[in-house]
Amino acid sequence: MADDADGRPSSKVARLIETCDFDETFGDELEALWTADGPQRKSLRNLADMFNRRLLEVALTEAGISTVDGEVANLYRLLTGDDVSSGMRMEARNRLERNGVDVDELDSDFVTYQAIRTYLTDYRDAEYEGTSGTDRVENVLDTIQRLRSRLDSVVQGSLDRLRSTEQLTLGEFRLFVDVDVLCEECGTQYGVVELLERGGCDCDDEP
Structure with a gap:
């Protein structure tokens, strides 16, 4: 990994913080949120x-x-969310491009959680006691998300082809690729991603 002018490992996150004129405390905020305890x-x-x-x-x-409260988060979901149809995503992209946003460049700037980890651990020398366990969960999440994305792409592409050849009647659609986990001990049911992110079911809450 190449070093920057200060001798620290190069980091896409650090470069973007500087070139995009983020608040100078943004990196500190990322580190504080990652190393915090509890909720x-x-x-x-x-x-x-x-x-x-x-x-x-x-x-x-x-x-x-100009945007109103919640609009940025919604636009981000439309651009990147797994539960968004291709038509909705394209509509959001076209809207941004018509208003002067280079969406392709924005896509290339978006970072992964691995880039955040590299920035925090290698560039800022941050540590978290639960890093190894957290990494395992993140790796499982990443695997699941990649499989969901692949399945979404295959199913959506197949439906589009069947529709275009008039073998299937289907209007504008949204595809949902969900895997739920039902705990038979406490009776709670969560999406597998939500279950991993919250750290488990409700069994620990049982009296």
């Missing part, structure tokens, strides 16, 4: 989403696009 702590995936929403907000501001 205040944010996962690497949460921090990547937080970082990417900030990138989107900067791009909107530079393009002169």
Whole structure:
């Protein structure tokens, strides 16, 4: 890994914080949220989403696009969410491009949770006691998300082809790829991603 001018490992996250004129305390905030205890702590995936929403907000501001509360988060979901149809995603992209946002460049700037981890551990020398366990959960989450994305792509592409050849009647659609986990001990049911992110079912809450 190449070093920057200060001798620290190069970091895409650090470069974007500087070039996009983020608040100078943004890096400190990322580290504080990652190393916090209890419910205040944010996962690497949460921090990547937080970082990417900030990138989107900067791009909107530079393009002169004003937003209301919650609009940036919704646009980010439309651009990246697994539960968003191809039509809705394309509509969001076209809207941004018409207003002067280079969506392809924005996509390339979006960071993964691995980039956040590299920034925190290698660039900032941050440590978290539960890192090894957290890494295992993050790796499982990443595997599940990649499989969901692949399945979504295959099913959506197949439906589109069947529809275009008039072998299937289907209007504009949204595809949901969900895996739920039902705990037979406490009776709670969660999506597998939610279950991993919350750290388990409700068994620990049982009296």
